[in-house]
């Protein structure tokens with residue numbers, strides 16, 4: 001139901017400023033085609049089930065009474081498991097430097113609530129995940145987009161980012177491996193950006209939810225290799241362990257930030273769901289083979305995507321180095337990327353995420369995800385090629 005203008009006036013400016021994303025628009029459009037065999041290449045979550053041992057441990061914990069509120073910072077054993085996984089040995093004190101949250105999304109939300117407010121700017125290299133822009137605005141701050149160079153496959157361009165860091169900058173957000181481009185920002189470039197942030201005494205928010213899904217030797221762990229104390233690392237069990245619905249994430253960073261976020265968390269949701277926290281302990285401390293097998297499956301699909309793209313000269317894309325996405329340059333086709341994505345859906349039955357949703361730099365691109373079986377990805381590419389054939393090769 002859509003509210004009338006009269007009803008909407010009672011809703012705050014803050015809530016009204018939240019716009020539905022271009023990706024959601026595609027979800028809704030796709031939902032109207034109930035009877036069609038659509039190929040879903042828009043999905044941003046692993047298509048695998050949570051590893052069995054994780055589910056079993058969570059059930060056992062629930063049966064044993066692990067169903068109560070926990071500390072708002074998270075269960076101590078989970079914070080320890082997170083500290084072991086994050087940063088160099090002993091870099092993060094589980095008691096004071098980690099807050100367990102309801103997914104990485106809430107880690108980002110709480111972080112921004114703690115470090116950015118009215119009058120502040122937060123620098124976001126783009127194309128970037130749409131939640132950054134909305135969450136920065138919800139904190140009362142202003143996002144400052146820095147378009148990364150398409151000709152370099154959207155690698156981090158330190159000078160362009162540094163130029164935008166000034167006295168009003170509260171933080172720089174780095175998404176690496178990057179959603180939507182699949183780039184893992186190079187260590188030198190990240191180090192330069194972190195140095196520029198340090199020179200202005202501002203935070204670096206390192207969103208590393210895809211850090212265990214990389215293809216080849218691409219360094220992740222920004223807080224560890226830069227050794228800057230004001231890096232706040234955001235991560236979760238969602239992507240690595242196919243646990244999106246369990247909603248467990250965390251932030252690791254300076255003690256005052258961890259404390260502020262835990263405090264706000266205590267008033268908004270008391271704590272992350274306790275059964276899910278048990279599940280996250282099992283995921284982080286139990287056998288890692290299921291997660292490794294999923295990462296291998298993503299690597300096979302990614303190689304397939306790279307091979308298929310090589311056969312379509314009309315579409316270019318940076319070679320994905322991590323995450324589960326390829327970002328296709330479809331500028332050869334006519335119209336905006338929203339129009340192209342709609343045509344691809346309406347006429348060829350493939351659902352993708354239009355690049356505009358990821359900031360101005362994403363215009364002319366479509367994001368596709370590997371979170372589908374090899375057969376479906378193959379069918380999706382057959383259909384994309386049919387569109388190219390019809391529209392560009394006649």
Ligand SMILES: Cc1ncc(COP(=O)(O)O)c(C=O)c1O
Nearest residue numbers: 103104105129179209236238249
């Ligand atoms: C770049 C990025 N960061 C953070 C998240 C948050 O994921 P979750 O809240 O499931 O941990 C996502 C989810 O799609 C993402 O793509």
